[in-house]
Amino acid sequence: MLKVSATPVDVQKLKKCVILYATKGAVLTHEARKFDKIHGDVVTKAIKASRFQGQAEGIFSFSTPHLDDVDHVVLVGLGDAAQLTSHIWRNASILGATEANKLFVSDVSLMVESIKGDKTKEDDVAKAIVDGFHMAEYKFDRFKTDQKAHHKVSLKKLTVQLKNSAEFKKEIPLLEAQAEGVNLARDLVNLPPNISNPDLMVKTAKDIGKDGVKVKILGEKEMEKLGLNLLLAVGRASAQESRLIIIKYTGDKKSKDYKCIVGKGVMFDTGGYNLKPSAGMAQMKGDMAGSAAVMGAMKALSKRKPKINVIGVCGCVMNMIDGNGFLPSDILTSYSGKTVEIGNTDAEGRLVLADAMSYIIDKEKPTEIIDIATLTGACMVALGGSYAGLFSNNEKMAEGIKKSGDAVGERFWRLPIDDAYAAKPMLADLNNDGSRFGGASTAAVFLKNFVGDTPWAHLDIAGVGIGEKISGTSPVDGASGFGTKAFIHYLENAK
Ligand code: BES
Ligand code: ZN
Ligand code: ZN
Numbered sequence: 001m002l003k004v005s006a007t008p009v010d011v012q013k014l015k016k017c018v019i020l021y022a023t024k025g026a027v028l029t030h031e032a033r034k035f036d037k038i039h040g041d042v043v044t045k046a047i048k049a050s051r052f053q054g055q056a057e058g059i060f061s062f063s064t065p066h067l068d069d070v071d072h073v074v075l076v077g078l079g080d081a082a083q084l085t086s087h088i089w090r091n092a093s094i095l096g097a098t099e100a101n102k103l104f105v106s107d108v109s110l111m112v113e114s115i116k117g118d119k120t121k122e123d124d125v126a127k128a129i130v131d132g133f134h135m136a137e138y139k140f141d142r143f144k145t146d147q148k149a150h151h152k153v154s155l156k157k158l159t160v161q162l163k164n165s166a167e168f169k170k171e172i173p174l175l176e177a178q179a180e181g182v183n184l185a186r187d188l189v190n191l192p193p194n195i196s197n198p199d200l201m202v203k204t205a206k207d208i209g210k211d212g213v214k215v216k217i218l219g220e221k222e223m224e225k226l227g228l229n230l231l232l233a234v235g236r237a238s239a240q241e242s243r244l245i246i247i248k249y250t251g252d253k254k255s256k257d258y259k260c261i262v263g264k265g266v267m268f269d270t271g272g273y274n275l276k277p278s279a280g281m282a283q284m285k286g287d288m289a290g291s292a293a294v295m296g297a298m299k300a301l302s303k304r305k306p307k308i309n310v311i312g313v314c315g316c317v318m319n320m321i322d323g324n325g326f327l328p329s330d331i332l333t334s335y336s337g338k339t340v341e342i343g344n345t346d347a348e349g350r351l352v353l354a355d356a357m358s359y360i361i362d363k364e365k366p367t368e369i370i371d372i373a374t375l376t377g378a379c380m381v382a383l384g385g386s387y388a389g390l391f392s393n394n395e396k397m398a399e400g401i402k403k404s405g406d407a408v409g410e411r412f413w414r415l416p417i418d419d420a421y422a423a424k425p426m427l428a429d430l431n432n433d434g435s436r437f438g439g440a441s442t443a444a445v446f447l448k449n450f451v452g453d454t455p456w457a458h459l460d461i462a463g464v465g466i467g468e469k470i471s472g473t474s475p476v477d478g479a480s481g482f483g484t485k486a487f488i489h490y491l492e493n494a495k
Contacts, residue, residue, distance in 0.1 A: 002134060002137045002156065002158055003157045004157075004176070005169075006159075006161075006162060006169050007161050008163070011035045011038060011111070012038070014110075014111070015159075016069070016070065016071055016072070016106075016107035016109065017071060017073075018108075018109055019100070019109070019110040020075050020110070021077075021092070021115070022054035022077055023081045023117075024054050026054040029113055030113060042067070043075070046060075046073070046075075053077065054075075054078065055077045056077055057092075059075070060077075061073065061103060063103075074103070076095060076096040081118045082119075084115070085406070086120050086124045086406075087406070089125050090135070092132070093131070093132025094136045096110075097135075097136035100155060103154075104154045106157060107159075108157070108158050108159070110129070110159075112160060112161065112163075113163075122163065123164065126160060127171060134178075134182070136476065138153075138183050138476070140186070140187070178484075180299060181295075181296035181300030181303075181485075182296055182300075182484045183481070184292075184295055184296045184299050185481035186296075188292035188295060188479075190478050193268040197267050197318065198241060198242060198267060198316035201245055201265060201291060201295070201314055201316045202245060205245045205295065205314070208247060208302055209247070213247055213298065214248040217244070217246075223242070223244060228244065229333055230351035230355040231315055231351065231355040231356060233332050234266070234317045234348040234352055235317030236324050236326055237320040237324055237325030237326075238317065238322075242318075244316070245316060246312070247294075247295075247298045247311070247313075249298060249309065249312070251301070251306050251308050258366045259309070259310055259369075259370075259491055260311040260313065260364065261310065261311070261313070261369075261487055261491075262312075262357055263293060263312075263314045264290040264373030264375065265292075265315050266284075266287040266348060267288050268320070269319045269349075270319055271319065272325055272346060272348065273345050274345045275346075276346060286374060286479060287374050289483075290374060290375075290461060290465065291314035292479070292484075293461070293481065294312045295312070295314065296483075297310075297488055300488050306492045308491055308492060311366060315352040315353065317352055326345060328342055329341065330342040331427060334354055336355075338450070339428035340429065340430045340431070341426065344434070347433060347434055347443070350432055350446045353375075355450075357369060357371060357447070357450050357451055358450040358451075361452065367455070368454070368494075369456050370458075370487070371459065373460060374462045375458075376443050378437075378438065378443075379439075380463035383413055385464055386464075387412060387413040387463075388411070388412050388464050388482065389461075390413060390457060391441070391460070392455075394455035394456065396455075397457045400490055400493075401457055401486065404486050405489075408488075410486040412459065416441050417441060417444045417448055419445060430449060464482045
């Protein structure tokens with residue numbers, strides 16, 4: 001993992017590959033100007049000869065063979081200073097780090113300083129920058145057997161110069177633990193379904209368990225006894241055993257209160273008998289991104305050790321086809337006792353979540369529950385890659401999750417849960433089907449039936465959880481680990 005260190009600001013000590021920031025009009029930051037002066041206006045001259053305008057997502061690098069300590073300068077554009085957010089800082093940092101990698105450098109140094117007009121706090125800027133580097137450092141290349149040195153990530157060391165370097169040093173291991181969680185989530189999503197199956201999730205949970213966290217696994221026999229028939233129906237046609245994974249982190253022994261996070265872990269979604277079309281089916285290896293985010297968050301919490309209590313739940317199944325598969329028009333009795341007629345075997349995520357949530361609410365009585373899922377194509381159509389859908393029966397939770405998402409660059413947009421969107425059952429209490437229109441809300445209304453009065457939020461990450469380049473997606477390749485960081489931030493900061 002990238003070795004990050006924090007030191008006081010000193011332009012003389014910038015070494016190797018130096019990243020500098022500029023706002024709209026290619027206006028250099030205060031310290032960057034100092035750097036420029038010391039080195040005979042090397043930066044201003046280079047900018048003049050370029051088309052770099054300091055625009056957001058603008059990037060421009062050049063080599064400096066005539067300088068002693070500095071080999072490369074990477075200029076990163078931030079756009080309008082008044083519009084800056086930690087989200088823009090993070091994305092700029094990802095671009096800067098990616099550029100440094102293209103230059104094949106291992107050692108990067110940069111300065112964090114307040115920019116006139118920018119309302120982002122310096123500490124938040126530093127966190128966003130380091131997080132951006134961690135995001136950019138990840139590469140999923142383990143199945144490329146003939147990797148040349150220049151294909152590998154070259155970044156090894158990042159030195160961040162900032163005023164509060166002593167304070168910020170404490171953040172570094174916390175950010176590292178966060179990155180480990182995010183990388184775990186990204187791995188689980190990027191791995192193919194012949195490897196990333198319910199058994200791998202069990203193994204992953206047990207590995208997290210080594211760090212002082214309790215892990216409980218329910219297999220098909222136990223779930224049959226308990227009556228988690230919705231979850232079991234989805235996994236019934238798969239040769240892989242369905243699993244419910246429960247990870248309990250107790251950081252505050254004095255309290256009996258637990259918050260709960262629940263992930264959709266459909267390790268592959270063929271659609272079942274309502275089979276998906278070929279185009280795009282392969283993408284459904286990422287239909288477990290919700291569970292991956294839960295795993296990532298639990299791993300990070302086990303290392304960050306905050307004084308809170310959290311239960312992570314992953315409902316892990318594969319939605320397949322065989323002679324035993326569930327059928328459209330089947331009627332199933334859920335763990336909660338409510339009956340569900342199957343309108344569509346491809347609307348399987350809400351079935352898994354319904355049983356997982358009513359089970360954990362019944363057993364553990366969490367004070368809050370948040371589910372996360374690549375649940376509907378409709379949400380992806382509505383929000384694209386920039387925002388995930390947020391639904392909640394609780395104003396405070398919705399507000400808190402939105403704020404946390406903004407802080408960590410995983411943004412949420414609130415959408416309605418209204419009975420007007422409910423699918424109409426014919427013979428049972430509920431129907432799992434949805435329409436193309438308002439389908440994200442139809443799914444949320446379905447889930448609402450299984451949480452009772454528990455303060456609840458539902459996060460639909462269909463557009464952002466799977467590593468596909470749709471407009472607005474984060475500038476990293478493949479899976480983003482979306483949700484991991486928002487969970488960590490929300491759970492650690494919610495009162
Ligand atoms: N896993 C899909 C949702 C999805 C689609 C996630 C695209 C990411 C990208 C989910 O199980 C599904 O198939 N939902 C259906 C529901 C419909 C049949 C009511 C959908 O959204 O079309
Ligand atoms: Zn589906
Ligand atoms: Zn699905």
